[in-house]
Amino acid sequence: MTITAAADGSALGNPGPAGWAWYVNDDCWRAGGWPHGTNNQGELMAVLDLFRATAHMPAEDLLILCDSQYVINAVTKWMPGWKRKGWRKADGKPVLNVDLLKDIDRELVGRKYTFEWVRGHAGHELNEAADDRARAAATAYQQGVAVRQGPGFGTPEGATEAAPEGAPAQAGPTDSTAPRTAARQAARPATDSAPPQAPRTTPPQAAPSFAGQQELFGAPGPVGEAGPFGRPGVFDEPDLFSELDEEQAGAGAPADISPESVVESLERELLRPETRADLGRTGVLLHPDFTEIGSSGRIWTRDAMLMALEDNPGGPTELELLGADRLGEQTILLTYRTRNRAGSALRSSLWVLEGAQWRLRFHQGTPEA
Template identity: 50%
Template sequence: MITAAADGSSLSNPGPAGWAWYIDDDHWASGGWPHGTNNMGELMAVLDLLRSTAVDPGEPLHILCDSQYVINAVTTWMAAWKRKGWVKRDGKPVGNVELMKAIDDAMQGRSVTFEWVKGHAGHRLNEAADSRAHGAALAFQRGDEPDPGPGYRPRSAARAGTAGDERGIGPVAGAVPQIASDAQPGLFDDADRAGAPGSGEPRPEDADLAAVVAAERELLTDAVRSNAARLRVLLHPEFVEYGSSGRIWTRNRLMAQIEPLGGSTRLEVLGSARLGPDALLLRWRATSPSGTSLRSSVWVRDDSLGRPRWRLLFCQGTPQPA
């Protein structure tokens, strides 16, 4: 069983707000918004915990909350709200309905239980989650970016290495034998094994394109691949990759199995297209000693971390014959 505390914090309520969940010092996460409520933080902490632990669907999840609102909403009121089209008994819309719907969706097929704990009463897990949620709110108040934490590495990570198509962009080193490059899944596939970025791409004139190319190059470095906090910033929460083997990789699944891969990869920009004011498509070629692949990446600019930044939403690769 996974036991975790989830908590939220809002300064002035509403005001700079933070959320956090905590299992232990190696498994926790936090985030927030420049302006939000305490209830938003409480709900978002539960939602991110559900999504992060989804890579271990067989593990029962026990969530400790000091919010009666969250526990009652999820365990008592939600079923009736759904039947009535997400309106309350008085006919008014359910508050924070999008978070509620997302939590309901994330709980499907999971064994999830909730337990109320008294806040600020010395409970170790609750205090750890509370301090991180409050720290995130303070960071937004200062105009800084909160510490996202290490995230969640699943208990099934070792088992995930038993099949080549479960490797992501890197399981535990040596856990599985090498497989053919046309079956290698994960960020940038086998042809894009990490390392220092190459040179020779056309010099981008557009500042947004330059920022996207720089971020893409970061993802080709072992320093970033081994930094969970930086990856959480670069990868959009809804990130999806279609690997060349046909495997679909979500952000949580990918981050749970990531490790430095070593080697050297050359990035060659082939073209780009602006999909909207805050969306760019980058087409590029990755060349490494193990092969070459053609890549398409969609980057979007969002401000969910407190200031606008480019984050990778989608990528897909196709091995290029020699």
């Protein structure tokens, strides 16, 4: 028999109040969360708890439906290399969320499992059910009320929650009614040997409103929501797609299509909400060193932009091409005008050829008067 379950995470602010959930059916699901965490931590915790909850059924195949390319790649592709390097990425930087990843790695031993990517927020019944419960858990932490944890598969031994790096510890699954207090918000150590961090004592900065602003490809920032636009330096998630295999970057275009036409087509693709909401595809099109100077004056990194677009991909945007200029054999500058509900803007994008794939290296936009 195969157990089919969706696993999902949610963070209100990213980072912010965070939740996670896995869902098989209305009689078999579980959820939890933390006062402060990220989407990635929630996604990983949902997978970890699903493995723990089914540990008493090791002979059963497990099909995990997940809308996070980061989680799927981390578990199925990147972890062996990270382990060989002492849990460090290819660039030598430490792997974040390492405690959760190590726990998942231990749970995989002797298990038969398959991950399947599903598009989030696209009407997939199991994914939507997991997403609803993960968001409800995050909302409960935001409001300081008890989390509905669900029936689970029973109470298998060891199925307790582990706080991710930088997230406060919380009670195990039996503590379903007591609200979390400030005294329990001491952060876990960032590594197995690191000393515990001091509890958070400074109040979070208020997040400014960015209503009506046009950032990457005309996607407006969220209004009245702490992060991802509220505080600098909160985007401490790993480089989500820094270790994609070459074949994942996409094949080159046919020889009879000019590079300028290819780049224009890719720019138009990035304007579509369905592309911006797809972290896998957007991560391929954005160069690892992507930078944007937004219309607000903020400098955006690639990871920050990926997370912002995941939460708010924006609406449809029209493109009027003004120019496509070759600056070199592997560099093309696009200039164009966009129009959407927020108004019009003049934009420039610098695309570079990396292997067989054109990738966006730099973008800047200026609203028209």
